[in-house]
Amino acid sequence: MSDFPGLLHQAYEHAVRWRASLPDRPVFPAATPDEIRAALGQVDGMPATGEDAVSTLDALARAGELGSTASAGPRYFGYVIGSSLPVAAAADWLVTAWDQNSTLYSCSPAASVVEDVCAAWIVDLLGLPSGTSVGFTTGTQMAAFTGLAAARHHLMAAAGRDVQADGLWDAPRIPVIASAERHASIDRALRYLGMGSRVDAVACDANGAMELSALDAALARVDRPPIVCAQAGSINTGAVDPLRAVCERVHGSGGWVHVDGAIGLWALAADDEHRRLLDGAQLADSWTTDAHKWLNIPFDCGIALVAHPEAHRAALAVTADYLEISGHREQIDTVPEWSRRARSVPVYAALRSLGRAGVARLIGGTIDHARHMASLLASEPGVEIVNDVVLNQVLVRFTGPVREDADGLTEEVVRHVQQDGTCWLSGSVFAGRAVMRISVCSWQTTADDIARSAAAIIRCYHDAVKDC
Numbered sequence: 292m293s294d295f296p297g298l299l300h301q302a303y304e305h306a307v308r309w310r311a312s313l314p315d316r317p318v319f320p321a322a323t324p325d326e327i328r329a330a331l332g333q334v335d336g337m338p339a340t341g342e343d344a345v346s347t348l349d350a351l352a353r354a355g356e357l358g359s360t361a362s363a364g365p366r367y368f369g370y371v372i373g374s375s376l377p378v379a380a381a382a383d384w385l386v387t388a389w390d391q392n393s394t395l396y397s398c399s400p401a402a403s404v405v406e407d408v409c410a411a412w413i414v415d416l417l418g419l420p421s422g423t424s425v426g427f428t429t430g431t432q433m434a435a436f437t438g439l440a441a442a443r444h445h446l447m448a449a450a451g452r453d454v455q456a457d458g459l460w461d462a463p464r465i466p467v468i469a470s471a472e473r474h475a476s477i478d479r480a481l482r483y484l485g486m487g488s489r490v491d492a493v494a495c496d497a498n499g500a501m502e503l504s505a506l507d508a509a510l511a512r513v514d515r516p517p518i519v520c521a522q523a524g525s526i527n528t529g530a531v532d533p534l535r536a537v538c539e540r541v542h543g544s545g546g547w548v549h550v551d552g553a554i555g556l557w558a559l560a561a562d563d564e565h566r567r568l569l570d571g572a573q574l575a576d577s578w579t580t581d582a583h584k585w586l587n588i589p590f591d592c593g594i595a596l597v598a599h600p601e602a603h604r605a606a607l608a609v610t611a612d613y614l615e616i617s618g619h620r621e622q623i624d625t626v627p628e629w630s631r632r633a634r635s636v637p638v639y640a641a642l643r644s645l646g647r648a649g650v651a652r653l654i655g656g657t658i659d660h661a662r663h664m665a666s667l668l669a670s671e672p673g674v675e676i677v678n679d680v681v682l683n684q685v686l687v688r689f690t691g692p693v694r695e696d697a698d699g700l701t702e703e704v705v706r707h708v709q710q711d712g713t714c715w716l717s718g719s720v721f722a723g724r725a726v727m728r729i730s731v732c733s734w735q736t737t738a739d740d741i742a743r744s745a746a747a748i749i750r751c752y753h754d755a756v757k758d759c
């Protein structure tokens with residue numbers, strides 16, 4: 292069919308050129324959808340006969356270069372999107388070359404063993420209870436589904452119900468309490484699980500962390516043990532809920548604590564100052580995090596961790612006559628997916644090459660950069676840092692000379708920065724006010740990148756003031 296080594300070499304050259312261009316290219320591409328389609332060349336109708344592999348790859352590379360964001364580069368601060376460590380990206384190429392179905396030991400002993408080792412390392416690195424079971428999902432969305440499926444099983448079983456067999460028909464409603472600042476993926480996971488997204492929302496303090504008095508009031512309203520969704524790293528501010536107190540209170544009422552740590556769970560692998568922020572995290576019943584965010588693994592990889600392996604297994608495990616069961620790790624029993632990529636392989640590569648010290652440096656270094664960014668921006672009159680920068684998230688508001696329209700001005704500055712191309716970030720709304728959201732996740736970001744980006748943001752702010 293084609294020359295595999297030659298094609299890999301061609302892909303390698305495109306990939307190396309792309310990665311080398313990241314520090315200098317505009318962070319968001321200027322190309323329009325029509326230009327990207329034109330670069331693909333063949334879009335009007337599926338080709339009747341196949342085209343040769345070399346020109347197919349070249350066309351994809353052209354379109355990819357024109358239309359991709361430099362999110363793996365050093366000055367991408369949008370959403371919460373990590374870069375990828377070179378060793379993890381290279382290991383991901385091996386995953387593609389091996390082309391293993393990482394679902395059962397019998398499909399790939401190597402994928403099963405690597406995942407098993409990686410799972411144990413992560414539990415140890417984060418200091419979670421030994422015996423915690425682990426699944427590698429596409430992202431935190433499906434990891435939340437996994438943790439909450441285990442919670443649903445556990446609480447239903449305690450109430451004498453077999454939710455796996457009977458579903459939720461005529462079942463008593465499990466009360467769900469969640470931070471008012473929760474990520475929307477929690478609501479979606481609850482919807483997938485048939486529990487509805489009507490949750491009792493717990494009010495938060497000025498930095499977006501759960502107020503314990505509000506949690507107490509919510510717990511006083513429940514008539515049976517609840518699921519409580521807390522978070523380590525709020526999507527806007529990076530705030531961490533008071534996890535020890537949350538777990539003690541919820542366990543006092545027989546409930547289950549699920550911690551969305553998509554962003555912040557990795558702080559458990561940082562130095563004492565940052566670990567203290569998550570004090571009590573180990574007491575929770577399930578946790579989620581993303582390797583493709585702060586650990587700088589290429590997309591995609593989320594991680595579900597469950598302190599009750601029997602509930603995890605009961606909620607997710609599956610059998611079929613044609614499946615060979617080995618007695619070794621069967622990944623299919625830990626996640627909602629059936630066939631799947633060996634996504635723990637790049638995670639293994641990252642953890643092995645970083646070691647504990649390297650993970651701590653990565654997490655601590657990006658937090659330092661976020662604080663540096665906040666201090667540079669705060670020194671400009673008319674620029675306010677809205678949040679307490681506890682992790683890697685910075686919220687900025689531009690009040691300018693005309694304070695009444697700070698929302699409009701802030702949105703305008705975000706637009707200017709996006710067009711400027713020095714760095715990329717996006718807007719959000721926090722406490723009812725428009726903010727600029729900066730998330731520092733990349734291993735590549737340096738102090739110079741922060742200084743260049745802060746200068747660009749301040750320049751764009753002055754331009755936006757002139758335009759308003």
Ligand SMILES: Cc1ncc(COP(=O)(O)O)c(C=O)c1O
Nearest residue numbers: 371430431432474476526553581
């Ligand atoms: C706090 C939080 N939870 C959940 C998610 C969803 O994660 P994923 O996109 O990996 O599914 C995100 C994504 O940004 C997040 O920031």
